[in-house]
Amino acid sequence: METTRDVMAPCSVAVRPGLVGRLLRAAPGVESLDSYVAAAGGYPDSSTGGLDAEGLLEEIEQSGLRGRGGAAFPLATKARAVRRVAKWGRTPIVVANGEEGEPASIKDRWLLRNRPHLVLDGLRLAAATVGADRAFVYLSDPLAARSVASARQEAERAGRLMLPVVITVVEPAYVAGEETAAVRAINGGPAKPTDKPPRPFEAGVSDRPTLVSNVETLANLPFLYRHGAGVYREVGTAASPGTFLATVSGGGRPPALYELPHGIAFRELLALHGVASRAVQGVLMGGYFSGLLDTRALDMTLDHESARLLGSGLGCGALCILGEDECPVAVAASVMAYFARENAGQCGSCFNGTAAMSAVLGALREGGVSTDDLSRLRRWSEVLRGRGACATLDGATNLAASLLDRFPDSVTRHVDGGCDGCACSPFRASRPFEVEAVCLA
Amino acid sequence: MTGMRIRLDRTICDGFGVCAARAPGYFSLDDWGYASLTGDGQVAPEDEAAVNRAILDCPVHAVTVLREPPWSEESRLRRAVRVVHRRPGRDERVDLRAEISQDHDAERTGSAALQFHDSKPGEWSCH
Numbered sequence: 001m002e003t004t005r006d007v008m009a010p011c012s013v014a015v016r017p018g019l020v021g022r023l024l025r026a027a028p029g030v031e032s033l034d035s036y037v038a039a040a041g042g043y044p045d046s047s048t049g050g051l052d053a054e055g056l057l058e059e060i061e062q063s064g065l066r067g068r069g070g071a072a073f074p075l076a077t078k079a080r081a082v083r084r085v086a087k088w089g090r091t092p093i094v095v096a097n098g099e100e101g102e103p104a105s106i107k108d109r110w111l112l113r114n115r116p117h118l119v120l121d122g123l124r125l126a127a128a129t130v131g132a133d134r135a136f137v138y139l140s141d142p143l144a145a146r147s148v149a150s151a152r153q154e155a156e157r158a159g160r161l162m163l164p165v166v167i168t169v170v171e172p173a174y175v176a177g178e179e180t181a182a183v184r185a186i187n188g189g190p191a192k193p194t195d196k197p198p199r200p201f202e203a204g205v206s207d208r209p210t211l212v213s214n215v216e217t218l219a220n221l222p223f224l225y226r227h228g229a230g231v232y233r234e235v236g237t238a239a240s241p242g243t244f245l246a247t248v249s250g251g252g253r254p255p256a257l258y259e260l261p262h263g264i265a266f267r268e269l270l271a272l273h274g275v276a277s278r279a280v281q282g283v284l285m286g287g288y289f290s291g292l293l294d295t296r297a298l299d300m301t302l303d304h305e306s307a308r309l310l311g312s313g314l315g316c317g318a319l320c321i322l323g324e325d326e327c328p329v330a331v332a333a334s335v336m337a338y339f340a341r342e343n344a345g346q347c348g349s350c351f352n353g354t355a356a357m358s359a360v361l362g363a364l365r366e367g368g369v370s371t372d373d374l375s376r377l378r379r380w381s382e383v384l385r386g387r388g389a390c391a392t393l394d395g396a397t398n399l400a401a402s403l404l405d406r407f408p409d410s411v412t413r414h415v416d417g418g419c420d421g422c423a424c425s426p427f428r429a430s431r432p433f434e435v436e437a438v439c440l441a
Numbered sequence: 442m443t444g445m446r447i448r449l450d451r452t453i454c455d456g457f458g459v460c461a462a463r464a465p466g467y468f469s470l471d472d473w474g475y476a477s478l479t480g481d482g483q484v485a486p487e488d489e490a491a492v493n494r495a496i497l498d499c500p501v502h503a504v505t506v507l508r509e510p511p512w513s514e515e516s517r518l519r520r521a522v523r524v525v526h527r528r529p530g531r532d533e534r535v536d537l538r539a540e541i542s543q544d545h546d547a548e549r550t551g552s553a554a555l556q557f558h559d560s561k562p563g564e565w566s567c568h
Contacts, residue, residue, distance in 0.1 A: 088511050194452065347452055384471065387451070
C-alpha cells in the first residue's frame, strides 16, 4: 500500500493496494505543473484537441460518471441540461465546487491543496464540454485557495488554461457547499442556499446557465479524456463506475483518505484502515447526511446502490465508524445539535425542526425523555422531510429516523436512564468526526 | 404539462399560513406554521382562482407563478407547431415535435431525479 503523510493536513492518504490511483498520488506535497504534465499527461492540448465538445460529452455519458458531492447525479445529464439552456443565447459558466462544508470529509480540500492542476484541468474540460467562457473555483479553505491560485498562475503562464478562472473564497459553513449557495455567493450574496426552481443550470452565475460540479467529479475528467469511457469503467460497478475518495474517521484510528474502487466490500476497507469488524457498532454514512447504519453495514459494498438498499447513502464518501465505546445516541445528539446550530436559518421548518429534534436528542442523551417525546421525534423525522430549500433538514431527518430504526436498544437504554457510557463520559463533541480538527490536534 | 405552475420560496415564508387557508390542496403547514408545496406546483385549471387568491394574500410574497422557460418541452412544442403553421408548403415544414420530445427524454430522467432527490438519502447532500 502506498501511504504518505499529507504535508498540509497530516492525515494518511492511500490508494487501495492493486489499484492505480486516478485521483490520489503517493508523492507528498503540492503537485507542480511540470510533474502533473509528466505524470498524468495533463492539459493535453491547447483546446480539447481532436475531441470536440459533443465527443467529450459522449464519453462522459458512456462512462456513467456520477457527481461526487453527495447527490451522485450523472454529470452528463447536468451538462446536457446546461447546453440546452445555452442554446437560447446565454453562454454557460462552470463552477468547481470545493467548499466542503461537511466536517467529516477532507477529500475536496486534499485535491485542491495537493493536486490543483488536476482540478483545473478537469474544470477546463468541463468548460469545453458545455461551451463556457468563464470558470470559477469556489472554496473556503485558505490553504486550498493559495494552492489553486498559484497553480492557476502557473497554468496561465504556460498557456494551458483556455478561459479565465476566478477563485471565490467564502467563510466555511455546512450550508455553503450547496450548489445554489455557491451560485448565490459568486453573485455577491450570502453563501446560503436558495429555493428551487430555478436550479443553476437554468439561471446560475450572472443568470447564465451554470454547471456547478464538485471538484472530485471534475478531477475524474482528465483521466476520462485521456483513456476514454471503456477504461474508466474497468474499475467500479456498472451503476457506480470508477474510483471514489473515501474519508474514513472514527473507530479509534486516526482519520485517513482512501481512493477505492466503487463496489469494494466495507470489510476490506475496515481491514485497510486497521479496524476489527467486531469492534464496529455502526457507521455514520455520507458525512453527517445519510444517517446511521448498524452492523448490517459490515456486509455492504461501497457503491450507491448497496448503500441505498440499506436505506442509506454513500453521499460524499465520508464514513464515520462508531467504535464499541461510542454511544449512537450521543453521536446523533451531537450531530443534530450541529444541524440546529449550523443550518442556514432561512427556512422555518428547518430552524424550528432541527432545534426541536436536537432538544429531544439532547434530553435523550441525558436520559430525560418520555415516550411522547420519542413519538414526536419519530413524527418530525417523517413529516419534515423535503421541507427545506436545501437538504440540511433532510440530513437531520435521516439522522433521527435512522437512530430510532437502527439502534432501538440504545434508545430504550437511554429512556430507562441506563447508558453507562454516556453517564460517566458524555460525548459532547461539537463536530463529531471532524477530520481537519482531529488531524491537526 | 400545461397550465399554471407555482413556486413557493421557503426561505421567504414567514409562517402566516394564509396560503394553506386559501388553497389547502396545494400547501401544507408544519408544526410551526411554515408552508411547503404539497405537489410539484402544477395547478389544475379549476383551482387557479383559489391558488391566485393564495398568491395575492401571502403577506411576504413567498408564492409566485412560474413562467414556462423557453427551453422547456412545452414552450418548444408550442413553437414547433407555430413553425409548421407559419410556413405552409415550404421545405421547412417539418414537424419538430417528435424530435423535441426525443430531445427531452434523457432530460426527463434527470428532471425526475431532480424533483425527488432532495428528500432521499444518498441522492443529495450539501457538498
